[in-house]
Amino acid sequence: MSKLLLRGRTLSFLRWPDSADDRASYAYEEDGAVLMADGRIAAVGSYAEVATKAGEGVKVVDHRPHLILPGFIDAHVHVPQMQVIASYGAELLDWLNNYTFPEETKFIDAQHGRRIARLFLDEMVRHGTTTVAAYCSVHRQSAEAFFAEAHDRNMMTIAGKVMMDRNAPSGVLDTPQGSYDDTKALISDWHGKGRQRYAITPRFAITSTPEQMEMAGALAREHPDLHIQTHLSENHAEIAFTQELYPWSRDYTDIYEHYGLLGSRTLLGHCIHLSEREADALAESGAIAVFCPTSNLFLGSGLFDYHRYRRREKPLRIATATDVGGGTNYSMLRTMDEAYKVIALNGEKLNPLASYWQLTRGNAEALSISDRVGTLEPGTDADIVVLNARATPGMNLRMERIETLAEELFLLQTLGDDRAVVEVYVAGRPAKSTMDPAA
Ligand code: GUN
Ligand code: ZN
Numbered sequence: 237m238s239k240l241l242l243r244g245r246t247l248s249f250l251r252w253p254d255s256a257d258d259r260a261s262y263a264y265e266e267d268g269a270v271l272m273a274d275g276r277i278a279a280v281g282s283y284a285e286v287a288t289k290a291g292e293g294v295k296v297v298d299h300r301p302h303l304i305l306p307g308f309i310d311a312h313v314h315v316p317q318m319q320v321i322a323s324y325g326a327e328l329l330d331w332l333n334n335y336t337f338p339e340e341t342k343f344i345d346a347q348h349g350r351r352i353a354r355l356f357l358d359e360m361v362r363h364g365t366t367t368v369a370a371y372c373s374v375h376r377q378s379a380e381a382f383f384a385e386a387h388d389r390n391m392m393t394i395a396g397k398v399m400m401d402r403n404a405p406s407g408v409l410d411t412p413q414g415s416y417d418d419t420k421a422l423i424s425d426w427h428g429k430g431r432q433r434y435a436i437t438p439r440f441a442i443t444s445t446p447e448q449m450e451m452a453g454a455l456a457r458e459h460p461d462l463h464i465q466t467h468l469s470e471n472h473a474e475i476a477f478t479q480e481l482y483p484w485s486r487d488y489t490d491i492y493e494h495y496g497l498l499g500s501r502t503l504l505g506h507c508i509h510l511s512e513r514e515a516d517a518l519a520e521s522g523a524i525a526v527f528c529p530t531s532n533l534f535l536g537s538g539l540f541d542y543h544r545y546r547r548r549e550k551p552l553r554i555a556t557a558t559d560v561g562g563g564t565n566y567s568m569l570r571t572m573d574e575a576y577k578v579i580a581l582n583g584e585k586l587n588p589l590a591s592y593w594q595l596t597r598g599n600a601e602a603l604s605i606s607d608r609v610g611t612l613e614p615g616t617d618a619d620i621v622v623l624n625a626r627a628t629p630g631m632n633l634r635m636e637r638i639e640t641l642a643e644e645l646f647l648l649q650t651l652g653d654d655r656a657v658v659e660v661y662v663a664g665r666p667a668k669s670t671m672d673p674a675a
Contacts, residue, residue: 253589307366317561341407396437528559
C-alpha cells in the first residue's frame with residue numbers, strides 16, 4: 237500500500253462561509269496532517285493524531301509552514317485555446333471567428349491534440365488545479381487525446397468534444413448524426429474509465445442547428461447521469477443572434493430548455509445577462525451558472541452579478557472558472573482575484589473564506605463531485621494543493637502585517653499565482669515537483 241503523510245497547515249471547508257470571521261465554516265489545523273493511501277485521503281487532523289494512525293515507517297513530507305488545501309477545480313476551460321489566449325482586440329463573436337475557430341481546426345491532427353493536452357494538464361497542475369471541466373475541439377480525436385493524457389496521470393476530468401454544425405468554418409464543423417455517433421463512441425470508451433467523465437458538449441446555440449440540438453437532447457435523455465456543458469448569455473450580440481436563429485424562443489435559456497438540456501448537471505458558461513425568468517429556469521432545474529471573470533473582463537462581455545444570483549429567492553448554483561483562452565490566466569487564484577473585482581464593480585464584496593470555499597468545495601458541489609474531490613474528507617480522492625503565502629518578495633513583505641488566516645488567504649488570492657503553488661498531489665502522487673521541466 238502506497239502511503240504518504242503530509243504535514244502542514246490543513247484547511248478544508250465544511251460549508252459556505254458567511255463572513256471572514258465565520259470560524260465554523262471550515263476545519264483548520266495549525267500543525268495538521270493529511271495521510272494519503274492508495275490515492276485516497278485516509279485521515280486528516282492534527283499531526284500528532286494522524287501520525288499515530290499512520291504508524292511506523294510512513295514517509296512524511298513536511299510542508300510547514302505552508303497551507304494544505306484540496307486541489308482547485310476549474311469548471312469551464314477550453315483545451316484547444318492555449319494558443320488563442322492573449323488575442324487582441326475583439327468581442328466574443330469576432331474573437332471566435334478571427335482567432336478561436338481557425339486555431340481549433342488544427343485539432344484534426346491527433347498528434348497536435350496529444351501535445352496540447354499534455355501541455356494543458358501540465359499548466360493546470362503547475363497552477364494548483366487538479367480537476368477541470370473541459371471543452372475539446374469538434375474532432376473526436378482531440379477528446380480522445382485529452383482523456384488519454386488525463387487518464388495516464390490519473391487526473392479527474394469532465395470533458396467532451398464540442399458539437400457544432402453551423403456558423404463556423406468547415407474545419408470545425410460536424411453533422412448532427414456525426415456528432416451523435418462520435419459522442420456515443422467517446423462515452424462508451426471514456427465515461428467512467430478511471431477518473432474520466434464525459435460531458436455532452438453542444439458548444440452553444442449559435443453553432444448548432446435545431447437538428448443537432450435535438451441530437452444533444454437525445455444524448456442527454458439516453459445518459460441522464462452525464463454532465464452537459466455549453467455557453468449561455470455571455471454577450472449582447474450573441475444573445476441577439478440566438479433570437480434570430482430560434483425566433484420562437486422566449487429567451488436564450490428557453491432554447492436549451494426546449495431541447496431538454498437544462499438539468500442539475502448542466503454547466504452554463506457565463507450567464508451574465510440573464511433575465512429573472514431565465515434565472516428562475518436555471519434555479520428550478522438546478523443548472524449551474526459558471527462565472528468566468530478574466531474572460532468576461534478580457535472580452536468586455538459584462539459583469540456577472542454573483543451576489544444577485546446567490547441571494548435571490550430561488551438561488552442559483554454557481555461555479556467559477558478560467559475559461560482559457562477567452563480567460564487570461566490558468567490560475568484559479570488569479571481568477572478569484574478578478575472575481576473579487578467584478579463583484580466589487582457590482583457594489584459588493586466576496587469574503588476571502590468564501591473565495592476558497594468556491595475554489596474547492598463550492599465548485600465540487602456545483603459539479604456534483606464533492607463526494608470525490610473539493611474537501612480533505614477521509615475516503616475522498618487525494619487531490620491536494622500546497623500554498624506558500626511568502627512566495628515572492630512582495631508577498632513576503634506583506635505577510636509581515638498579516639494576522640489572520642482570512643487575511644493570508646486574501647493575500648494569496650490578490651498577489652498569488654503559480655509561484656505560490658509549492659506542490660500538487662494528484663490522486664496521492666506528487667505532480668508538480670515531478671514534472672519534466674524540459675517538456
Ligand atoms: N461561446 C461559444 N464558444 C465559446 C468559447 O470558446 N469561448 C467563450 N468565451 N465563449 C464561447
Ligand atoms: Zn467557454
